[in-house]
Each structure stands twice: as structure tokens, then as C-alpha cells.
Amino acid sequence: MSPSPSSIAAEPGAVPAPDSHHEHHPSYLIDGTTVKSWLLSLDHKRIGLMYLFWVLLFFLVGGIYALVVRLELLTPGPTIIDAMTYNRAFTMHGVVMIFLFMIPAIPGVFGNFMLPLMLGAKDVAFPRLNLASLYILLTGAIIAIWGMINGGMDTGWTFYTPYSTQTTTTVAPILFGAFIIGFSSIATGINFIVTTHTMRAPGITWFKMPLFVWAMYATSCIQVLATPVLGLVLLLVVGENLFNFGIFDPSRGGDPVLFQHLFWFYSHPAVYIMVLPAFGVMSEVVSAFSRKNIFGYRAIAFSSLGIAFVGFFAWGHHMFVSGQSTFDAGVFAVLTMLVGVFTAIKVFNWVGTVYKGAVDFKTPFAYFCGFLYFTVFGGMTGVAFGTASLDVPWHDTYFVVAHFHFIMVGATIMAFMAALHYWFPKMFGKMYHEGWGLVSAALIILGFNATFIPQFLLGNMGMPRRYYEYPERFQNLNVASTAGASLLAFGFVIAAVYLTYALIYGRRASANPWRSRGYEWLTESPPPTHNFVGPQPTYDEEPHFYVEPKKAEVPDAV
């Protein structure tokens, strides 16, 4: 499955020549071949790979739910399932995709794998906590999936009270599962914050850190500060559902809107937990494939922190029509605009990075184009919502569904796929087929648009979300959306096929097939267990510094 270590060392690349006695240092993939050496590994790279396996599995589950939902919406009446099954399906689509895919995906897989490499560290600060966070995630997932099989839940992923405390479906285990998953998120966040503070190699100052690290740092701050609030509120809902606490139920003196405040206090920043890592990945990809230093490094780094900070004070924009005061709505609306400004700064700087660069239009760059598109339109529709008055007709219609699938899902999926392709040779030491990569990227981007552009229009027409049946005037656009979803699924199937093929039969990759000057490429591909063999690389230049030619970058290293 992986190349022999000696041949890697002999491969030309931007790798300092290892000492001869280190030449047989095996890559992390073959250093220990027992099942136990994988399952109980403390190596951040192996843990990252295990995350990859699980999040892809959860993505498949969530994707199947999505297709069931889209198929059901093909006709105005009942199509393939009854109302109860449909309500469970869209709930589980949301829960699985958000808590088991979107939140852990980029931090769990690429954060784990790349953060120590980018900081010149041998591992994260707390390797045992790192392994524990994976198993905490799986424990939560097992409890939640047990609940899904034994009854399911029909509240929607937002769990709004008092419906969620009154429904007869199986709310408690699924919410309890999500509660446990929160601990995994907190553990990962703490680990990354401490790693960033304490494990930077000599020479990597704060403003020489790769932008992916900045993005992971901002994400981790949100995870640590916001997740406890979600844990608290989910536990209260479980208690109310099982033991009739009376916190949210007005017939017992509770307040149903209190739930919405607490829920969105986490779940709005959670959007940035999903999308900031995506921003980080794209800052790396655009630099690597246009061979340019990032345009406005500090602007991008600080805007990540800015989004993380302001994101905490914008939650009320989910509640413009929930009876919140007009003054509150104004405050939340202005703060929402600031998030838009920070995102706009990033977009301009990414485009600016290409200026006077040298673009190589490979698969990760194709995903960068898709990402830019989804971020611009997803972001601008977000700003439109932030005007408060436009939110009134759009609230809880398909316009919202399309908006958050553009910004939160579109941007994150683009980044996940870009990261998977960009770092595939680093992680597995193999190359995928470039042609199929571009074909599947094109299909995924087109399919995504064909799925969600009709949903923007449905929202304008006034179709509410979470509808099992709908008036006939909405049918044409729903058919278009379902057709788009099939195209999207087809694009993912192609990607799954050629990536699996590449994993087994792929051409062996050189240490740095993209000739990228990101810090993570300053070691072999795949890296040895302790990341670096021989003398530590020096970090004199900032990452992605392409001004001087380098001897190691021979014309064709692949």
C-alpha cells in the first residue's frame, strides 16, 4: 500500500537529505502493521486517517438520507415514504451531516494530520487526548445511531422546543449522543490551541504560521468556548423530554424561546467551526497552485479571529421573527454585517493572491474556484438576510436551506475535497488520476448548483422548509433540485472510485509533487512516524515564499 521508505528518501524534493543511518526509517503507514497499532495509535497522522475513515462513512450515511429526502420531494404528494419517515429522514440528514461530518471533518482529518507538520512538531501537544477525542466522537455516534435505528427522531436538527420535548419519537439518545460528541470537539480544540502555543519549531513565529494554522486556531477557540453551551442546552432538553423539567415548556412556566437563544449561541458560531477550517485550507491551496505568497497575510489571519469573535454576537439573527425586540434585532443585524465584511476581506485577498502568480489548474484549484463561487453567493445571501427586513419573507423557507448549503456546506465540501486531493500524496504517498479528478470536481460543482439554485427560487416563491407535501406550483423547481442532487451524488461516486483506485494501484508520488512551499511539505511523503528524519528543517522563509528558485525543485519530480 505504501512505497518503501528508502526509495522515498532517494526521491528528489524539497526534503533535506536524511542521514544515512536514518534511511530505513519507515513511513507512518507501515511503522506497525497490527490492528492494535492502528486503533490505539497515538500518532496524529494515524488518528487523522482514522478520522478520515469515519467521517467519510458518516458522510455516506448523511448523503443517503439527503437522497431519500430529495426523492420524496419529487412529487407534491407522497412519493416513496410516509410523512413520519420523511420527518425522521431530514432530521437525521441534518444531525449526521452537521455533528458527525461537517464539524469533525476538516479539523479531525486535516487539522490532526497537518497542524504538527506545519508547525514543525513531532505530534500534537496531548497525543492521548487526541486519541480519546476520536473515541469520544465514536461513542457519541454509536449512541446517536442506536437512537436512529430504534425509533429515530422527527424534530429537525434544530430540536426546537416545545416540539422536541413533546414528540413521541426517540429524542433522548440522539441528543445525548450529540452531547457526548461535544466533548470530542472541545478536546480537539484544547489540543490544537496548546499545540499552536507551545509546539512551534524555532523560527516559526506567530506571523510565519501557515494560514491553515491560524484558521484552526480560531476554530479551536470557538469550539472550546461555544460547545459547552450546546452541551448544557441539549442536556436540558433531554431532561425535559424524559423527566418534565419545565424549563422550556410554557405550560409549566418555562420559556420556549430560551431554548432558541441557547441553541443559536452555539449553533451560530458552529457555522464558523465548519467554515473557518475551509477558509484555512483554501488559503493554502490558492498559494500552492498559483505559486504566490498570500496577498494580505495579516488581513486573512486577523479576519479569521474577527469572524470567530463577532460570530459569538450574531446569534439573534436566527430569531428575527420569533418575537425578539426590534432593538435586539437591529443590534444582531449590524453585527451580522461585520461577519460579511470579514469574509469579503478574505475573498478579495484570495483573488489578489493569484495576481502575478503562476496558476496550475489542477483538481484542488478547480475546487478553489467552486469554493470562491459558493463563498461569494452564500456570503452575499447571508448579508441579505442580515438586513432583517429581507429575513422576514425568507425565514424558514427553502431560501435559507439553499443559503446555508451554499456557504456552510458548499464551501466546506469544496475545501474538504481540495484538501483531500492536495494532501493525498502527502498522506498516502500515491497520486490520483488528474483527469478524473477534474471531471468529478466539475460534476460536483455543477450538481451542487443544480441542486440549490432551484431551492433559492423555491424560497423566493415561499416554499417553507421541512415540508413533506407541497402545493403543486412548487413542483418544477423541486424536480430540478432532485435532478441536481443525482448529478452531485454521481460526482461523489466518481471521486470515491478513482481515489480508492489510487489508494491501491496509484502511481507512487514524489515527496512534493506540487512543488509546494507550504511547511508541511518539508518532510517526506508519507512522513515517517516522528515526522522528520535527520536535522529539523529550518524555517527561515515564510510559508509559500516563491521568490527564489530552489535546486530541489527539479523540472519533473513526479
Next chain:
Amino acid sequence: MNELLNDILFLPERASTFADRVDTLHYFVVGVTMVASLAVGTAALFFFFRYRRRKPAQTTEYVVPSVKTEFLFVSLPLIFFLTWFAIGYRDFVFYTTPPKDAMDVYVMGKQWMWKFSYPEGPNGVNVLHVPANRPVRLLLTSRDVIHSFFVPSFRIKMDALPGRYTQTWFEATKPGTYQILCTEYCGLSHSKMLGEVVVLSAEDWDNWVKEQRQGKLPNRQDALADLSLVPHSARMAEQGQALAANQGCFKCHTVNGEPHIGPTFLGMYGRLETMQTGQKILVDEAFITQSMMDPGAYILAGFPNVMPTYQGKLTGPQSAAIVEYIKSLRTPDIRTGASRGPVYEPLSQ
């Protein structure tokens, strides 16, 4: 022009004063978004082509933005976003401030219907009649979970929360029939919780009010104007309610908790009732059905044996619907009978 934009954006007809304001801002935001993203997209595509890679290990110039550029990156979006906010928030204040002379209508959402009550007029289910060109304030609440009252043609929406009132208002500009949708997920039949607003011209409104006072059945407030909007199958409990009315059940049975010739239906289901014989029987589906088919078999203490049998008059599904209807009248929170007085002891005599 507006018609064209409406068609491109798939917007429904505009039929309220607020709708005009919302759509104006909508066009402004969409227009600027399209122009701005076209500019960014063209710049990006131009760069991708102009700065394509010519040598595999090409070196590039070190470029950083000037302070002026960064200032432009911040201020340009900020100016537009704050302008939109100013317009949007002005409209939002307009939307959350009902005029003082507005006509009030109480709206109650329940799973899965809308109930409308006029302070000095009739009640109705799922159909709201209002006059055109007159502000109408809606006071919304919910009997069970959160619902949300949405009329796309008016561009208005407001959550109906249990245990409190929220308000919204609109001024309809054209007579016609407009659909009401529930936009807060509220359970199994969320997507069937449809209704309609019938906007009447001043003259029709006056006639309608008169008819309401006369109370002719086909013209009643809850007669749907557009039958295609009716949810296709009513719930069993609703069928049962109609059946009970047709069969004359309400001549002897009330639904408000007061005993009449027969016991009240309210809260009957699930109660332990005492019979004339002193025997205690739990009122369940079987007992209710038996009481309809063989009323003399068990007589509740305090009531005469006068009920006729409905054996052969009701089909199986019909009696089931009536049972469901009686079951739906479970309201343990409503107290019947006299209050028992305070439970505390006064401190001083």
C-alpha cells in the same frame, strides 16, 4: 420592469404595503450582488488565464497589498452592507410597528390548523377574511408547539408561540385570495397546515360582515373560497367533530366541561367514571364505542337513560372518528367545578 424582475426571481404576487418595501430592497441587494460577483469573477478568471503557469518551478514576484488596497477591501463592502442594513432596518421597524388604527384579529395555531377570532365577530378555521387597504394587526399564539404564520404574497411572517402573544400586521392592497403556510416545523402534518387570507373590497367586506351576523352557513367565515387549497384529507378528529354535529350529539353533550343531558365530552377520555351501579369504569375507546352502540348497558351516575342507540347509523370508520374526536378533547389543565380556594394559611386573623 418590476414584473420582469419578479418573474426572474420567481417572487409571488405583491399584495401588501410591506411587500413593496421588501422587494425594492431585494432588487437592490440582488443587483449589487450580481454586479460585484461578476466583477470579482471576471477578475479571477482574467488572473487565472493571464497568470497561468509557464514553467513547472516558476518563481513569482513577492506582492503584498498596499494600505490603500486593504482599506478599499474593508470599506467597499462595509459601505454597501451598512446601506442595506439602514434600509432593511427601517423597513423592519415599519413591519414591527402596527399602526394605531389597525383592526385586530386573534390567531391561534394548533396542530395543524389556524383559528381566527375577531373581537366582536365570528370565529373561523383556516380562512381569514380581511378588508383591503386597511391595516390588520394579528395577535398570534399557539395552543401546543411553535407555529409560524406566513403569507408569501404579503411577505409577512411571525412565529406563534405557546404561552405568549406575538404580533404582526399587514395592509393588503388588492382583493383576492392568498395562501397561508406554516413555516415552523410542527410535526406530522406540518405541510398540511395551510390556510388562506381572503381580502375583500370595502363593499364586499361590509356585506360579508352583515352575512356573518345573519349566520347563513354557506357564507360562514370558515367556508373556503378556493377549494384547491384545502388539505386533501381531514384528520379523523375533524371528521368526528363534523359527524357529531350532524348526528346531533351536541344536543345533549357539551364540549366545554359542563354536564348537560349527557356528560360533557371534554376530558371524558381516560377518566374513571362512576356508574349508577357504583361500579367504576375507565373511559377508553371500547367504552365510548359501546356507549354509542348500546347506551343502556352502563349509565353514568347522575344521568338519565335517554340516549338512543346509534347501532346501524354509524359505520365503523365513523364511530372511530367520533372516538378520536372525543379523545382530542383531552385538556387536563382545564379545571371544572368550583375553585377550592387558597391553600395557604393567612398569617394574621
